[in-house]
Amino acid sequence: MSQEAIVSQRAGPATAVEAAAGLRDIWWRRILFVPTIGLLILLAIVPLIFSLGVSLFNYSLGSRAIWVGLRNYINLFTDPQFWLATRITVQFTVVAVSIEVVLGILFGFVMNQRFTGMSVIRLIVFLPMMLAPFVVGLFWRFMFDQTFGIVDYLLTQLGLPAIPWLIHPFWARVAVVIVDVWQWTPFVTLLVLAGLGTVPTDLLEAATLDRASNWMKFRQIYWPYLRFPLLLALLFRSIDTLKMFDLPFILTGGGPGNYTSTLSILGYRQQIMFFNVGMAAAISWVVVIIINIVTNILVRLITPAKAEQVHTGL
Amino acid sequence: MAEVKVENVSVRFGRNLVLKEASFQVADGELCVIVGPSGCGKTVLLRTVAGLTRPLEGNIYFDGKLVNDVAPSHRDVAMCFQTYALYPYMTVRQNWEFPLRAVNLAKEEIQQRVAKVMELTHMEPLMNRYPRELSGGQQQRVALGRALVRRPRVFLLDEPFGNLDAKLRVELRATVKRLQMDLGITTLHVTHDQVEAQAMGDKIVVMAMGTVQQVGTPEEIYEQPANLFVAGFFGTPRMNFIPCELKRDGGRLFFVHPAFTLPVPPHQVAAVEAGISDTGLILGIRPENVSISASPQPDAIPVEVYVLEPQSNELIVDLAFGDMILKSRADRDELGFEPRLNQKVYARFASDFIHVFDRESQLRIA
Numbered sequence: 001m002s003q004e005a006i007v008s009q010r011a012g013p014a015t016a017v018e019a020a021a022g023l024r025d026i027w028w029r030r031i032l033f034v035p036t037i038g039l040l041i042l043l044a045i046v047p048l049i050f051s052l053g054v055s056l057f058n059y060s061l062g063s064r065a066i067w068v069g070l071r072n073y074i075n076l077f078t079d080p081q082f083w084l085a086t087r088i089t090v091q092f093t094v095v096a097v098s099i100e101v102v103l104g105i106l107f108g109f110v111m112n113q114r115f116t117g118m119s120v121i122r123l124i125v126f127l128p129m130m131l132a133p134f135v136v137g138l139f140w141r142f143m144f145d146q147t148f149g150i151v152d153y154l155l156t157q158l159g160l161p162a163i164p165w166l167i168h169p170f171w172a173r174v175a176v177v178i179v180d181v182w183q184w185t186p187f188v189t190l191l192v193l194a195g196l197g198t199v200p201t202d203l204l205e206a207a208t209l210d211r212a213s214n215w216m217k218f219r220q221i222y223w224p225y226l227r228f229p230l231l232l233a234l235l236f237r238s239i240d241t242l243k244m245f246d247l248p249f250i251l252t253g254g255g256p257g258n259y260t261s262t263l264s265i266l267g268y269r270q271q272i273m274f275f276n277v278g279m280a281a282a283i284s285w286v287v288v289i290i291i292n293i294v295t296n297i298l299v300r301l302i303t304p305a306k307a308e309q310v311h312t313g314l
Numbered sequence: 315m316a317e318v319k320v321e322n323v324s325v326r327f328g329r330n331l332v333l334k335e336a337s338f339q340v341a342d343g344e345l346c347v348i349v350g351p352s353g354c355g356k357t358v359l360l361r362t363v364a365g366l367t368r369p370l371e372g373n374i375y376f377d378g379k380l381v382n383d384v385a386p387s388h389r390d391v392a393m394c395f396q397t398y399a400l401y402p403y404m405t406v407r408q409n410w411e412f413p414l415r416a417v418n419l420a421k422e423e424i425q426q427r428v429a430k431v432m433e434l435t436h437m438e439p440l441m442n443r444y445p446r447e448l449s450g451g452q453q454q455r456v457a458l459g460r461a462l463v464r465r466p467r468v469f470l471l472d473e474p475f476g477n478l479d480a481k482l483r484v485e486l487r488a489t490v491k492r493l494q495m496d497l498g499i500t501t502l503h504v505t506h507d508q509v510e511a512q513a514m515g516d517k518i519v520v521m522a523m524g525t526v527q528q529v530g531t532p533e534e535i536y537e538q539p540a541n542l543f544v545a546g547f548f549g550t551p552r553m554n555f556i557p558c559e560l561k562r563d564g565g566r567l568f569f570v571h572p573a574f575t576l577p578v579p580p581h582q583v584a585a586v587e588a589g590i591s592d593t594g595l596i597l598g599i600r601p602e603n604v605s606i607s608a609s610p611q612p613d614a615i616p617v618e619v620y621v622l623e624p625q626s627n628e629l630i631v632d633l634a635f636g637d638m639i640l641k642s643r644a645d646r647d648e649l650g651f652e653p654r655l656n657q658k659v660y661a662r663f664a665s666d667f668i669h670v671f672d673r674e675s676q677l678r679i680a
Contacts, residue, residue: 202399205366208386209393210413210460220412224403 055281062275072282082283084258085266086290091173092262093241093294096180100237101230103181104188111189112196129186137250140179141166144251166252169259176248176260180241188233195229196222231302235295242291263287316376316467316500317342318363323372325358331524333358335372338519338529342377343498345491347515349505349547355524356504357396360470363502365389376467392466394474396504398457400445406456407441410463431459434489450477458486462493469494469501475510487513508548512536520544542676545598545669551630551641554604556597557673560590569597573636574615579665582680586670589679596676598669601643606631606659608651614660619653629653633661 055072059065076082111122128136143149144165152162165175199222207221245264248254254261254269261269263283271280318340325333333355340346348356361367363374365386374381381389392413401409410431414424432438435455445453454477461469474490475483491514494501505511511518512532520527520535520543528540539545539553546552558569560578567578567586578586586595607614620639621632624646631653633640640661653659670680 200399202395202397203401205386206393206395206399206401206460207412209364209366209391210416210464211387211390212412212416216412216416220401220404 051281051284054278055285057278059278060275061277065278068278072278073286076279076282076286081258081261082263082266085261085263086286088173088258088260089242089244089262089264089290092176092180092244093238096177096184096241097234097237099177099181100185100188101234103185104192104233105226105230107185107189108192108196112193125189126186128183129190131183133183133246134250136179136183137247140175140182141251144175167256169256172252172256172260176251179247179251180244183247184237184240188230188237191229191233192226195226199225227302231298234298234302238294238298239291242294243287263290317378318346318468318500318502319373319375319378320359320363321373321375323359323362323374324370325355325362325367326370327358331370333362333369334524336521336526337372338526340500340502340517342500344516345494345501345503345514346517346519347503347505347511348519348521349508349511349515350521350527351547352506354521356506356521357472359521360393360472360502360504363468364391364393364470389468390466391468391470392461392464393470394458394461394472396472396476398445398453400453400456400460402445405442405444406437406448406459409445409456410460413460413464427463431462434462434493435459435486451479451482454478455486458490462490465497466499469499469503471501471503473504473506475505475507483510490514509550512548520547522547538678539598539669540678542596542598542671545671545678549600551601551643553598553600553669554640555671556599556638556640557594558597559594560586569595571597571636573638576613576615576663579668581666582668582670585680589670589672591672591674593672593674595679596671596673598671599663600667601630601641603664603667604633604640604642605644605662605664606633606642606649606653607662608653608657608659610660611662613665614662617659617661619655619657619659622653622655633659635661 054065056067056069057065058068058071107125111118111125143151146152146162146164146167149165151165156162163171165171203221204217207217212220243264244262245268248260248262249265249268252260254265263286267280267283267287270276270283320339321337322335323333323337324331324335336355336359338346348359350356358367362369365381365384369382376389401412404412407428410428411424414427419427432441435458437452437455437459440448440452445456448456454474458471458474461471461474471490475486478486487510503514512535515532517529518532518535519529522543528535528544530538535544536548539548542555546555556571558571561568561570561575567583569576569578606617610616615635617633617635617640619631620634623630623632627646628643629646629649631642631644633642642661669678671678
């Protein structure tokens, strides 16, 4: 008997007993979904709605919640500290992610070459990404130290002035960007490498024999295959940086002044230091909204025009 | 334009030696066809000439200059890939403009060249399509066109007609041959089709299992095949091979087969005597050199009609004798009678066209 015949025979329930078994089967399958959906509701959706609710109350831990409507948001938008934090968060995101993408593409192309020892180099390059941000923050704080740090030591050895890394409003922000770039460029590199792996060899060979310049090869051959991985990299990195908390928190504690305080640090302070849960919830909702806007813009910007779409397999 | 010389080129892929000491020379402006069954190393040979594959050993010269260490982009060759390798996000027009824009050609010149190739390949209605919107045959024409818009030193065409229907293939075959002649650009053309090789080549390089079997003009290859492989590869239907012994009788030499005894043609006696070993020989005769008649003839072999295959104006007749099948091909008009199935007829070999091969070494003796 052919396979098809067996399948078609099995397709419909032949007897009432089998039909009942089939029904039980369907219910059994649905029941198996309950824990997953339950956990999702409990851990993601309930807190989300709860936080949206809380952001509409004046609620300090331990005291009674008072309905204030949009007052938390109005207070937030009239607070210069909020605007400073927003500006700094956006600055970090734009600067750090731009540098990461450019360097990531560069490293991707370099590491796409094959020679002995490349696997070792890859391991070393990807190492920063595997470290916990807390650890990274700690040892960079050491390295940026003005008295004991190796960074300023090397700068003075080169005859350059020592830089007050973590205590100057400008240099503290530069330091945060440097560390973020150091830790997350490998991530972009990884995605670029994946994209480069999907470029068909014969296209490159054809372009070589057609005597295309390096720029033509990049723009016409590689780029269509890099668009999608780069979109992913941009999205992940932007979302991550817009939520940035741990790195500046450990490196500078948000200082000097508030010059490295991101929105997340601001929210943390409202909640943990001032017990102002309603305000903290409002801030986190602002972050969610900003991320949504940025994500939408990015997706629209980088989704290939129909003409340039290629199947990359990613 | 360049003279291409391939000298003892070997290529290794992993453990396999896929090309073994290939040597041949293509004169400036010549169209050289590299032909052989699939997997014989012809594409590898082409890629080595392009510089895309590094030879294990051996040298490649353009105009007498060693190009082993010249980068592929500096060899100035145009290649039509078997996989097409069309730029997927460019239209047909953009695909063709790409190699011309790469060398900053003037706009008018680009348009002129593209228009010319468009005409040659009949792509007018499809110029603004993307490769994925084209059929296999159309994509192949785009691939061929992308090579033809250029004026390189050497054209490298890898099965440029492999995916075309028979009608278009025959037409493009003539078009490309004429264009190549007009441009005078040295061309290496890879194909597995022996008819195409015969039709197009000024010179043919026959390959099998990674080695060059014979290099020569289409006539040389057809009339004096160097070995059994070459003899069997060219011609439709292929050459008849009949294992024979050699016998001397009263000062004359004879081919002896259980079913017949034939005198060795006088012009071949010396060569056969010089070349013969004890392993026996194989007599080769092309179907068109086997004539059949209804009545007995001198030196004719009695055979039986086994299968009749009418062609347009020809008739291919399978003739059974002993446990062998002998194929004969003749113009229907010149046959003189209408063969019937199972009819007893007489087959005669044109003595000027008998080929003799050594059974052991498979090499041509006479």
